Amino acid sequence: MSQTRSSSGRAPEPTRIGGLRPSQMIHTFGPGAVVDLPSMSVVVGGIDGWNIHDTALIAEARLLDSVRSLPGCARVSELRSPPWMEESPNPYQQWAWVGVPVFPFPRWMRCTGCSRLAPVDYRLFSLEVNRYRPDRSYWYHDMCQGRRPHVVPTRFMVACANGHLDDFPWVEYVHQGGSCPNGPPVLELREAGQANRAADVRVICKSCGAQRMAHEAFGDQAWRNLPRCRGRHPHLHQFEDGCQESPRALLLGASNSWFSISRSALTIPTDASRTDEIDQKVEERWDDLLDIEERVVLDYVFNRLRAGRGEEQRLWLLDYDPDDIWETIERRRIRIPGTEDNENEAEETDLRGPEWRAFANPEPLQTDDFKVRHLPVPEGFENTLDTPIAVDRLREVIALCGFTRIDGPDDAGVATRIAPLWTESPTWLPAAETRGEGLLIRLSEPQVQAWETSFERDPRYQQIVEAHRGWRTRRGLEPQLAEPRARFLLLHSLAHMLIHQVALDCGYSTASLRERLYSRTPDEGDPMAGVLLYTASPDSEGTLGGLVALAEPDRLASTLRDALNRAGLCSTDPMCADHLADEAQDTLHHAACHACMFVPETSCEHGNRYLDRATVVPTLSTPDLAYFI
Template sequence: MAIQEKTPVGEVRPSQLLWTYGPGALIDLPSLSVVTLGIDRWEKDRCQPIQEARLLSAVRKVLGQQVESLRMPPFQKGEPADVWSAEANIGVPVRPFPRWLRCVKCGLLAPYDGGLFTLKENRYRPERTRFVHAGCTGSKGADKAKDADAVPARFLLACRNGHLDDFPWHYFVHGGPSDCKGTLRFFESGASLQTENLWVKCDTCGVSRSMAHAFGKIGKENLPACRGRHPHLDQFEHDCDEEARAVLLGATNSWFPITVSALAIPQPNVSPLHQIVIDYWDDFADVEDISELKGTIKALKKRGEAQGIDKHEPEAVWAAIEAHRSGTSQAAVAESDIKGPEWAVLTEANPPTDYPHFLSKQVEVPGGLEKLIARVLLLERLREVNALLGFTRVEAPEESSDPDERAPMADLARSKPDWVPANQVHGEGIFIQFDEQALKTWEGRKGVERLDQRLRGGHRGWRNARHLNPDDGYPGIRYAMLHTLSHLLIRELALECGYNAASIRERIYADTDGDDSQAGILIYTAAADSDGTLGGLVDLGKPENLGRLLGQALDRAKICSSDPLCSEHDPCKDRSLHGAACHACSLVAETSCERGNRYLDRSLLVPTLDCADAAFFQGS
């Protein structure tokens, strides 16, 4: 990571550039705060492509057909031997933001490019790169001048349209536009750091104002209109009509990623070798003969890709390439439905057993659950690919195909991008398919219909409060039941085997609109570290283990430590998106849940204090 002049300032993990510190996000380093610039400023040639045709098709559906590829963020492989080499400058470009800094000794408040602060670079310890107030004499004007650290001002402006701006310090302290350009000071007046004890003062005219006046209803009167600034793109959108609000540096609502993910699955009626050719067609497309093919295979193996290709002779690979060329219309993937093809593969009568990124094994259903569960599939090998589409601020994006349901998405680049940041992780998982007839019988119960109306009422109230169509976006009671069970199992798996709970994720298959109704959950590990490949999750999917874990999870769900408040919660009354569910019983890490911990109700699984006639596992 470096600022525009190629000054190293710190480091983050490549996966964090999708989930936490992507384009437009602020990175709070030990002595600096910087914003990640748009992908049009990244070194594209250092971003390795990732092959996943279905995901690329889904990205194109949102961002346009000009998107050519998915690419990993640039990263260094180990520490460079020479900190002055070109390799040491591999990273993503950033810029100091906010522009305003505060001297820790005298409280001087000024922009870093105003000439009052100096950048102190440290190439051998990039995290120590910082700004200083040279010759500071302290707040009491001591005789001996000394350099003092300058830290970022902790307040910013943001709006729902994805804009981010410096806090208007002069405007705020003077109560509006003013000709006074005096020096500003930031100081504390009490023992705590509450906003009531934080003050800004102008040295020239002597006026001061508490930071408490920047928040709440009074903040609307003391802050200017949004200027439509995108600091990561160096541009302004002057027609923004959203209300600007003060936010704290490091606040979680300053950047929410909008991502889409897909599992790498084999295409129907395609052999493992042909699947490799399809997955890495960009590498094989320009190969003209077998001798050139051998060099391409060697390069792929050196990159650690195209696993399994060494099992086949070059002549067989060449034949697969020629067959693919002769039927290019069949290889073109136009499928933007992410979960549909995954469901088709997971529910095949004979699911694929040994593909480069997909290795499955069918096992028996745990005893006593044969009438409720139709299939258990252990995925001993799988790959998940994630792509970043954009981001929002202030309000989190909603997981829905309805664009009206989410806050406006901010762009990753000035113009339409021809690539987007992506990453791939390898892991393992457990797929559980439920009996369709058992689900239909359960959905017909009066208790289930009553809870369905309650959740639907909360959904309508939630959307009405946001001026959205109340009849759109409801996933259905089947989804809520499967989603809740997935959360309970994730929590139980984390307790049982010591997995980091945040490294376990879910995919819920509950679409009932098509010809083939879906009813299943996939719980899988997909973390960039070793958590995802230890084999522990697959072992827990065996009948003797899964039945025990499922029983334990359901037993824990019957009584919550927050009962009776938890079980009696009515989403209609507070316009929320969950019923009997809370942090004590059902909620998981935001990175693990595909719906932001919404549409949950444990009364759909087991009898609770408030509802005993809607449980899918009535006798468990």
Template sequence: MAYEKTPVGSVRPSQLLWTYGPGALVDLPNLSVVTSGIDVWEKDRCHLVIENRLLAAVQKALGPQVESLRMPPISKNESNDTNSAEANVGVPVRPFPRWLRCVKCGLLSPYDSGLFELKEGYRRPEATRFVHQGCRGSKGDQPAKDADAVPARFLLACKNGHLDDFPWQWFVHSGPNDCKGTLRFFESGASLQTENLWVKCDACGAARNMAHAFGQLGKENLPGCRGRHPHLDHYDPDCDAEPRAVLLGATNSWFPVSLSALAIPQAKNGLAQLLEDGWSFFSDLDSLEEVPLAIKLLKKTGALPGIEQYSAEAIWAGIEAHRSGDGESVTEADIKGPEWRVLIDPVPVNDYPHFLSEAVAVPQGFQGKIARVLLLKRLREVNALLGFTRVEAPDDSGGGGAGPIQAPLSRAKPDWVPANQVHGEGIFIQFDEQSIAEWEQSADVQAADARLRGGHKGWRNSRHLCPPDDGYPGARYVMLHTLAHLLIRELALECGYNAASIRERIYAEVNEDGSQCGFIIYTAAADSDGTLGGLVELGKPENLERLLVQALRRARICSSDPLCAEHDPRKDRSLHTAACHACSFVAETSCERGNRYLDRAMVVPTFENAKAAFFPDA
């Protein structure tokens, strides 16, 4: 990361999608910076990620002008040579908030006011900081050489995705004022509660307590939103959202909006799949003589692993077949539909090195409930960042419909979006469709479903989202989702992987193309997690049977019962029934719905509801 070619710190590439993407604040040891929009990233240093299904889904969301998915630029420089070209590889950032506070005298002023100086840490980028020149200490009589200046800890944000500096001058003077005096920030008590934090004007003596910036007082004492996008250096006109004060580092200041897809084989053979994945490299070739040069380039860059094992003649024949339509697979914007069709194929489909699967026997005692178990020995997940929201998470709409406004990644419509790919392993479990359908028709299941649907309506009504029924996933999804959570918690105790690196992917759609009823539990971490075979080993029949039995028995009684089992989502407008941190919740990174739409009573009998369980004899 760099500010005018000044390195200020480093983050992992995957964090530029999930934590510190465009528009997000990076709270460094001495600085706070905002990651710039992708229109000022060095696109040529961002390597391509090939996944046509995900690209089609991104184009459906952002427009057909999106041409590619690309990884964030990665610096491989491990030395301290700051003059090398490699040292300048990174993501552009700029200081934000603009207002800094001197730790010695409390001076509060923008960093470009001339009162602060940037001290660069040439050998230690994390030591780069601003200092207050000419500081004379808190009493004004003791010169303090190079007193550090730290970012002001208060900002303004709104649910339309805007972020702005806190209006210090407006706030301390209770509105617009011509006073140009310097401001001081100080503490009046032993604790750092907002009641003990004050800002004061040196010229006119006006002072104000920071408690007036929050809650109902904040609504009365803060100006309207200016529509600022600091990562784009741009202002949106006429924002009507109500701004609110947030703290620097607050988790609600940036929520990523992303899409993910599993790389699955869609073509008839390995070569056809490679040509489908990398068609952008071959579409312009006009003759057989041009193929060897393309192969050499792809082998050197590693952009299409496996293409080098085929001869130029075979590749040219495949190109001609692709152009004629023979063997050309249809690119679909639908993400999970093609994955489901590959996973339930009677003959396990493989596409080394991205996808290797093996069918195994159904665990003993679960034949009537489970139809198929597939060990996914290798899989590749590709994630793409579409935008972000502030204040409210993108799924705060309660599962669908209108929600918080998605902020853009660039000023103009993007022609590429940041993406990353991770490799891992997993277990796919397909449930018996007839058993699921019969279970859904039970009056007790429908009653349990009605309770959660009532909570869903209340959730959306409390956020003024219409229509209130929109986005509810149904009892099938709730049961599969809850069971996946129970199994994740059990697997985490035995597989040896970090619990937060185990994820779920639920297939529960019912439409004209057929019914889905299953899930994948897989590891997809950006480091070595997910590559050791521990999860696949636990998917073998004898191990999976034991884990399923343990998970179901453990779920019957929660340490928070009877409160957990008796929870009615209609009363508190929540999105879960019999579920809590003690029994069913998992890490936010593991769940595709933020620990929502969970109900143990739909999986196993509970104290409150013993008749709605899909596994009544567990």
């Protein structure tokens, strides 16, 4: 990460102040997110300020077609990795100049010596940079009581559900919405009482004597004590007019200050019905061919390879005829939006359907990024399961498309509130690719249809649907959109049970395991009923096979039985078993809690919502609705 620092009469120069992993820039600290460093805090700048020459192209055509359907992404033609280079002990090598721009935020800071509260723009504070240890860089108040005490960011900021973020309005807040009557305000921030809470601080105006406790800015009616949202996007250095959302005070580091909106796709063979080896190889190795845009370039590459001077990763080209390779490249070339009609747009934006067909194909095609095996159904589960699938090799690409604040992205209607990553309409998006292994559990479609017909008539299902509608209505969203179907509740609950059990059996932590749900009823299209549990790593070799080993019939049977037995009784029962969804309390789950079903945010696609143990196994309060009896 590099902070932009300007000096009088000079152009801004980057200053390295820390580091992030590329995957963190997609999941946790993307553009618009506040990064709380040891001695300062910063907001990550928009992607239009990233140096595209420090990024690498990532090929995944299906995902690219899908992200174009999101608001503001119609012109996206590329997916690229965030700028990153491996560090070395020498801070004067090239890696030290590769990074993403960040800016001080909150801009209001407090001197630890005199408690003076002022923004960076007042130039009261200076930045000390440690080039050899960027994490030790800090702001200081020069000549404060004859010393140079550290300056720390204030722990408060304001945000709204439209994705805006702003500094806490200290001047307006302490003066009850007005300004200081005695001229320029001089503010101090001091602890009050025992300071048991972060908000137990008092802001004081030394110019006029006004003072106010910070905790008055928090609570259900606290928006009355705050000015209207200014529509600020600090990562883009711009303001949007006309925001009608009420701002909310947040603590620095609050988990609801930034939620990534991303889309992911697994790399699958181009078409389960095609067997053309060249087509599959070009699809699989598309990263090696992205820069070959003319036939003369391809001929040059072949000539260098034959002479032994070409790149090693392209040696596979020599196994094929150049004419066939060029013809396949032209067919495969990623299309730029607006240059060509997309006849299969609806199909290409369906990410899960093609993956399900590739997995379920009786004779699945195999590539370096997609290797699967169909295994026998475990003994004792012949009536409830379909053929399980061991996924020996998979590749996942995740693209960051935007972000939200306050409310998480698991809500289907949140697309109307996506905050932008850019100032103008982007032509590329940041993405990350990982490789790993997995296990696909498929349920018997006839059995699932019979079960969901019965479950959807039960008041228990209707109650979670009503809670879903009320929860969305309170947020001004279409209440009947994205209603959870019965099979989705079943699959989601089963996935969480298996994540906990697999973590015990194969040694992975629950945070390193992820779910990918394939849920679709017959009236929505080709039916799907399956759960993919997988783990992936940015390393090109992927993971070590501990998860896929559980797919063997004997081990899978044992894992399933243990998971179902553990889920039948929770340590917090009967409270957990009796719990029902309640939109007033923001709980969209029935029998589920941290002791039995909840998993880390990195593992769940839906924020631990829409869970119910009773759909999978009998519970103390609901013994007769379970799929597995």
